Amino acid sequence: MTVASWGLRGTEVVRGPQCEGVTEGPWVEPVSALTSWSFVVGAVLIVALARPTVDTRASWVRVRTYAVLVAAVGIGSFVEHGPDPAWSDVAHDLPLLATLAFLGADAAADLAGRTRSWWMWTLPTAVVLPVVALAPRAGDVAQVALAAAAVLLTVLRARAQPRLRRPVTVGLALLAVGAGIGTMSRAGWPWCDPSSPWQGHGAWHVLAAAALVVMAPTVGHVGRLGPRFARPARRSRGPS
Numbered sequence: 348m349t350v351a352s353w354g355l356r357g358t359e360v361v362r363g364p365q366c367e368g369v370t371e372g373p374w375v376e377p378v379s380a381l382t383s384w385s386f387v388v389g390a391v392l393i394v395a396l397a398r399p400t401v402d403t404r405a406s407w408v409r410v411r412t413y414a415v416l417v418a419a420v421g422i423g424s425f426v427e428h429g430p431d432p433a434w435s436d437v438a439h440d441l442p443l444l445a446t447l448a449f450l451g452a453d454a455a456a457d458l459a460g461r462t463r464s465w466w467m468w469t470l471p472t473a474v475v476l477p478v479v480a481l482a483p484r485a486g487d488v489a490q491v492a493l494a495a496a497a498v499l500l501t502v503l504r505a506r507a508q509p510r511l512r513r514p515v516t517v518g519l520a521l522l523a524v525g526a527g528i529g530t531m532s533r534a535g536w537p538w539c540d541p542s543s544p545w546q547g548h549g550a551w552h553v554l555a556a557a558a559l560v561v562m563a564p565t566v567g568h569v570g571r572l573g574p575r576f577a578r579p580a581r582r583s584r585g586p587s
Contacts, residue, residue, distance in 0.1 A: 365529075365533060366534045366539040366541055366548070367379055375428060378544060378545075378548075379424070379546060379548050380425050380428040382546075382548075382550075382553055383552055384421055385421065385552050385556035386552070387418045387421040387422065388421075389556040390418035390421070391418075392560050393560055394410070396563065397410045397414075397564075405567075410566050413449060416445050417559050422442070423439045423440070426438040436479065436486070437480050440479045441472070443490065446559070447490070447496075447497045448497070449465075450500075454500035454501050454565070458503060458504055498519065501562070501565065504565060505565070514563075514565055515562060515565060518559070521554045521555070521558035532547020533548075
């Protein structure tokens with residue numbers, strides 16, 4: 348984590364790239380480290396809320412996979428903002444990239460009616476892994492590209508399935524508000540105050556976790572008509 352000096356009321360506070368003051372304790376950025384656990388709480392909620400509604404085993408597998416990825420986002424974020432070891436960039440970025448790839452692949456599989464291809468999220472994740480490890484800046488670009496693709500595919504999915512429009516709209520709105528707060532609170536922006544317990548990046552964690560929970564009902568659908576309305580398989584004709 349790159350740090351820099353930040354003058355505040357005649358004192359000097361060492362801040363991280365997200366503006367929060369860096370401490371000498373076990374957690375480098377305490378507020379961001381604590382709020383990272385919002386994703387883990389969100390993962391638990393995803394599983395708990397989906398249990399009564401998921402009606403096929405395949406869909407349930409996809410929901411649980413999604414929950415594991417969301418929890419991994421929180422753990423990776425805590426690693427970076429907490430102890431911050433040398434490998435923290437990979438721990439932080441890889442689960443996030445995997446979650447974005449999952450959402451995009453799940454939406455694409457739903458739109459194409461090929462539900463078995465939802466696991467294709469593993470391929471872009473594996474390709475981007477060495478980029479994240481060896482070239483963090485390029486990894487950031489890949490993260491933006493995956494995010495754009497995931498958003499586009501999710502919007503197309505909601506357009507095809509009106510029942511999914513509400514969770515998609517609310518989820519994207521939460522992400523937009525969180526991104527705005529996080530950006531305005533970065534170093535050099537108006538809301539940056541390294542010594543304050545209010546940190547915009549922490550607010551981004553909470554709102555992003557909430558958005559992933561809200562969008563969970565979009566995960567696991569089978570085809571545009573859903574599993575309960577799927578067309579029955581054709582019967583083979585017997586000898587005439």
